[in-house]
Amino acid sequence: MIDIDANKWKEECGVFGIYSREEDVAMMTYLGLYALQHRGQESAGIAITDGAWMDVTRGMGLVNEVFRHQLPHMDNQYIAIGHVRYSTTGSSLLANTQPLIVNYSGGKISLAHNGNLTNATAIRKRLEEEGTIFQTSIDTEVFVNLIARSRKAAVEEKIIDSLGQIEGAYCLTIMTEDKLIGVRDPQGFRPLCIGKMGDTWVISSESCALDVVGAEFVRDVEPGEMIVIDDNGLRSYQFAEKQKRASCIFEYIYFARPDSVIDGxxxxxxxxxxxxxxxxxxxxxxxxxxxxxxxxxxxxxxxxxxxxxxxxxxxxxxxxxxxxxxxxxxxxxxxxxxxxxxxxxxxxxxxxxxxxxxxxxxxxxxxxxxxxxxxxxxxxxxxxxxxxxxxxxxxxxxxxxxxxxxxxxxxxxxxxxxxxxxxxxxxxxxxxxxxxxxxxxxxxxxxxxxNSSYPVDLKQEHTADSDKYVFEQRKKDK
Missing domain, CATH: 3.40.50.2020 (Rossmann fold)
Structure with missing residues (x-):
């Protein structure tokens, strides 16, 4: 017999988020990640909040393996985000699993990321020189540090301020104590969509996960758009000027599930x-x-x-x-x-x-x-x-x-x-x-x-052969 999956290209990950005062958000996220399992099989994680505290359960392996014994739980939990990972930056280690949770002066924030940043090395080097400590070797940690260091007032402004420094592909689900936030990069490389059932809002990498949890597809998140969901409903912000779209054709060739609909x-x-x-x-x-x-x-x-x-x-x-x-x-x-x-x-x-x-x-x-x-x-x-x-x-x-x-x-x-x-x-x-x-x-x-027609300029260090482990390699070189 032959392992046909070992020689395929791998998607980095899938993200899922839910805001609900009615549903068991941890269980719904678990089901959503099950539907997105094809997007990453190395690790999985779910973060939840009750408005005051945040907790996360993460582990190596498939969704059913990571959550075999229990899901994260707290009374009155109403926001959750989830992540399944296949690594493109950083080793396949427990320390690199997502979602990440950090405490900063503005409160608590949890973040999960699908994509790859083309200028992460330069940003990380600058932040390290300014005294920032990194706990992982994934480019995702650059996001949370930029958000935490932003001098803007509201969390939405902090995120937009951070996104202005980032280049490359990213879809994000972000959770604060009272908001669920979704972000899609200005080129729309990776998919992200919105679903709804009653007063419950869902964000997912693919529409197949909406079907699994019983949510009705509302629309795709547009390139360069940030959506913010709280008790007042959904608000939309266009954080970047319109750019030439560059959605990944390989989503349709191989990565996405056949029962998904992406960008129509x-x-x-x-x-x-x-x-x-x-x-x-x-x-x-x-x-x-x-x-x-x-x-x-x-x-x-x-x-x-x-x-x-x-x-x-x-x-x-x-x-x-x-x-x-x-x-x-x-x-x-x-x-x-x-x-x-x-x-x-x-x-x-x-x-x-x-x-x-x-x-x-x-x-x-x-x-x-x-x-x-x-x-x-x-x-x-x-x-x-x-x-x-x-x-x-x-x-x-x-x-x-x-x-x-x-x-x-x-x-x-x-x-x-x-x-x-x-x-x-x-x-x-x-x-x-x-x-x-x-x-x-x-x-x-x-x-x-x-055809090598790259829609976003690439930094020289990003195209190095050792790029996937670039942050680990830099440690060895010191």
């Missing part, structure tokens, strides 16, 4: 259309269409629909193995390649197969899947990828390889085909990909991992 575009519909366009572009013919489950399945059904070739299950994923063994290092990825996938010999033997997957990052896992199918008797294997070749790292909240590890950075499509051992290989074109999100302005998306 159904993720399922986008992936189904990717399969249809793949069928038109590739012209591949075969006996059956199969997917690399689960992320390739929706596109595979679209390919089958467009081509008229039957879709069937040719690969089975073992869904009873937890993901806590997956660690964000190449060495650990290489030790976990025999775990989650197996071929159905009776389906693939003697067949010409069209296999659909969402992406090829390093190529090692794809090669192992092709070899496994050949060992099961497949006659031909034609591989279709529902994204263009990934030739450049992402610096906006995705755990990506350094460029030299990306197979498309050093090999042509034909060389990749030869490396993985497929009979033929086709990647979806960028123009084809743009056709698959008709509800969006396709020019308002970020395609930097395909």
């Amino acid at each position: 575009q159904s993720v399922h519909d986008a992936r189904f259309m990717m399969g249809r366009v793949l069928a038109r572009e590739s012209g591949f013919k075969g006996d059956i269409v199969i997917s690399v489950p689960d992320s390739g399945t929706t596109a595979a059904t679209g390919f089958a629909y467009e081509s008229g070739i039957q879709f069937t299950e040719g690969l089975i994923k073992n869904r009873y193995i937890g993901r806590t063994f997956i660690q964000p290092t190449q060495q650990k990825r290489d030790t976990a390649v025999r775990l989650k996938l197996n071929a159905i010999r009776s389906v693939v033997e003697g067949k010409s197969i069209i296999m659909v997957d969402d992406s090829i990052v390093r190529g090692t896992t794809s090669g192992k899947i092709v070899k496994m199918l050949r060992n099961a008797g497949a006659k031909e294997i034609h591989m279709c990828i529902s994204s263009p070749p990934i030739g450049y790292p992402c610096y906006y909240g995705i755990d990506t390889s350094i460029r030299k590890e990306l197979i498309a950075a050093t090999k042509s499509v034909e060389e990749i085909r030869e490396f993985i051992g497929a009979d033929s290989l086709h990647f979806l074109s960028i123009e084809g990909l743009k056709q698959c999100v008709p509800k969006l302005n396709c020019d308002d998306m970020c395609y930097a991992c395909f």
